Amino acid sequence: MFASHILEFFTPPMKPHRDSISRSVRYCAATLLTFCMSICYAADYRVENLDHSIKVDSAGKRVVRVDLAIKLMTDAAIARFGQYAVSYNSQLQKLDIDRAETLHEDGSRVPVDFRGGMFDRPTPVTISAPQFSNEHLRLVTFPALSKGDTIRLAYTLTDVETLFPGKFSVQFAFPPIEEYGSANITLDTPADMPVAIDARGVKATADSTGNGRRIRSYHYETPASGIADEQTNTVAWTDIGPSFIASNFTGYADIASAYNARAYDKLGASDAVLALADRLTAGVDDRREQAKRLYAWVARNIRYVGVYFGAGPVVPHRAEDVLANRYGDCKDQVTLLSALLAAKGIDSDGVLVNLGNHYRLPDAPDVLTFNHVVAWLPEFGAFVDTTAGVLPFGVLPFEASDKPALNAKTGKILHTPPQNGANSTSSVAYAVDIGQDGNGTLTGDISLDGQAGLHARQMFTHLPPKRVADTMLRTFGLAGDLQLSSRGLDDLDAPLSIDMRGKIDQVSLMPGPAAVSVPLLPNFGAIRSFADYVLQQRNKPFDGTCSGTRLEERYRITLPGSVEVLAIPPNVDVRAGEIAYRSTYLRTGQTVDVTRVLERKLASNVCGSAKLAEWADAATAISTDLKRQILYR
Template identity: 50%
Template structure:
């Protein structure tokens, strides 16, 4: 994920830092009281004519469980050390008997950088400030007051504020106060909140919004959901007129960084030497940038939404998503191929708030209108024109035209997993296995990345562990380096105790190790259908073929019946054929998704089909 802007809203950062699940499931019952409750939450934002903001936050949280004590005894506020100053104004613990224990703001407050990854190290000035509350125990209240002040606006004259109120948390009253110049046009999207007042005094306008947890209480956490930007409640305020204006602001930074230099031209000519087909030229340039420019999650320099100069990125050999994009655009321009920067969300957000906000975007990719293709050189393991699942089915802001495009959803057209397993069961019940995989499009991304990081034995171990099998499995790539071709894998090894020998007994046809699973889809539908909040859903087409051979001492009595189940965009087939001591099995799951967001209504429609799939996967070969 590439940080397009580095000012993280304190409430959203708090939720992320503490690992909260911001989306939701079922309402908590009266008997199931919340583990903690915000008895006070007030956030006042003052904006001056330059767009510079000062945010003052005060809250009180009653902790009713040991888990809540663990969660809130140390509180995290995120801020950008280059762009903001953070002051902890007051912090204290209030015991149930009313006794107040102030925190030592020197000894109990400390900073550290945001976590980084060795795969995508993050060079940024983003900081986490920790506040440790003293002597906290169940039944206490922790209180905190802090102020975030902009050193300067991220962009002159512009501001953009956002705060979430997770419905999994209990708020007696959350107040958001926005104080702006009276003449400043402000757009507000306060989903799930109520306007309390809107007043003008002199040259200042003050608007106050309120959120309260519904009377039936907060919602239980749901592990797999879309983003809070898709569900709310949230408060967004900005003086951007629309998303097109936001895109133009970003494009101004890109235009100044696209290089038309001799080194760029020479490199573009060398990469495409002897190639006249324009699409093939684009593919070769994409491959070169993907392989030769190291991706860093964030690289701060000219500014949070301004990429580095393409010549600088080329010299250094690394950059963030913005830098990848500007170098790719520069090299394409050297061959006369137009390409536009595009902003997307690399996460679980699939819809745009009504008020334009930078929070809707956290990643830059490239749009090539001549070929109708989106390309992301930061993925490193995807062929030209293939995005990862996290950037699929997303609003995509073309910063050149201001148009809102949309990335294609993941489905069988761009993601296919095909496996062919030979399973020979021995007299002791163990099995020798041999598998051949062909993974196309998005389905190849995860295994390509695994091959880059781990040995074949380690990959085999992790695949076996994931589905609860024991034994030994080695994974080898037949065409590791050819990312523009389907990935071919060879799997060899043994699986322990796959059958009871001698019979009579029944062999449950196993789900063998793989990267896309029919079982995973059936389980997803059966679980998520009872949840009220939409969730991301993958659409990879899955083809599984098994040839299972039992020992010569066994005799097959019965095999499962064939299955053919179609329900809207879902089609599942399973065929079983006996040939002496062997059973040949073909299972195919097609998902012709037009979106990667699945809500409760559609999941309930698929429930019967998912149950039929789940039942079929449990069927057995009877033998003696």
């Protein structure tokens, strides 16, 4: 966990982006307008008015006043916004609700009952990534709501303390898929305080200085062309949409210095840390192997728990305390790993990244972009992240890859590698013997290496194999029985192998004449998903994310001896830019061997419409190939 879960971060309501078990949410953002549930879309509501003023004193403390009005046009919007949540930290901030009411279309008002209609509760957390903090939600329940009504809410957040002495950051995004009648931002700072501002797609309306203060104002409203179409996969709106970011950090090196000032003294190696480092590396002279062993121990033995009180979101615990407790968040785990490495004379630096969909550092040095810490080992040119618990040495989760990375020790901006075939591969091999009844006997082997194995490793670590098998059958819409077993689960640097045995009902129609497609069988990454994604997203206006895993699929399909095989599909070989796909079909008697390989030598996790358009013809050819059938009678 890093600072962004406490500091002000405005993101209006939108649909959640991609999520999976591999993305055990280890960070969160304090939002003013919180995420919509999946049943609520931008067309269901309109932000009629949003006035947001931030007054900063010389110590970097802020008084934030928000006045907003949201028109609710559907039952889905009422279900979402009828109980509105304001996030705050009860130790670092004071929250006052100044006004809350329902405004009917006829102009009448119904005020919120401040005693019986507002409730405080701790911010929800996940069991897989527990947190203990002073983060709270103030829930405001609006009465007598009907379609067409407007909720009006005004509140004030006052900083009691700052996370970084003398520093502030604010970040706003206005997703173009949402409608704004009028949104205004006012930033009031000491006149002698240098402030960096990155304002994109918003209009500066005033800038005045007087009485020792400088006041800047900005305005945004949805353009006359209207809102953009919904898009489920986008990078962060602050990367591509209208946004306002301001801070008084002098540069990203200043952010690094502020973080390191509170983290550096936690790295001291106690006798227990030194003894553990010696024990884990006993008999090993190779320095990279030493680093791998220390990394693997922390990844396997320090469970993720976040404890955030006071400045806890940005201050790690001491290495010896993390070792004694056997738990900690990202920065705690980096601290312990760095202490273990230092005990063996191996240099490492804490590096701040975004674990999410932010791929751009704003021009204004923005601490809120960072919400995760990983370790950088310059001797080996490797970034490592122990918090996933199951990744090989030198491999990051997808959400942390292809990201600007701020070295907290040096202040330099590094860059994590993108996901591609160099760090993520999936190979599946299936044999399906189809019986006279059309059911199939299945044997298979799945090999997953690098990032591609994250989801599967977490599933097999936390769930019994039978539960994993049942989940996979259900996910792929298959009926039958499946048994799974894994190999290499405890060896993080070896590919994860999964043995598969079972029966799949109704693989084909028997007797013929008929045709059978190569069935989509349980896996952790399919070529079909790539083709579908490209064809669905190619005309979308905003940049999204795309996986670069190398995928290889092999099938051996055997038909009953009573069947005559009439035709098999032709081979395919297509290339477009960074991608290449080839498939081969070979018949030997009643058996057809199918091999399909998708290579993606991607230089970035971000895919824009131009890139997808370049791939579109190849994706169409892939999609067509995947639908081709083996004809028999």
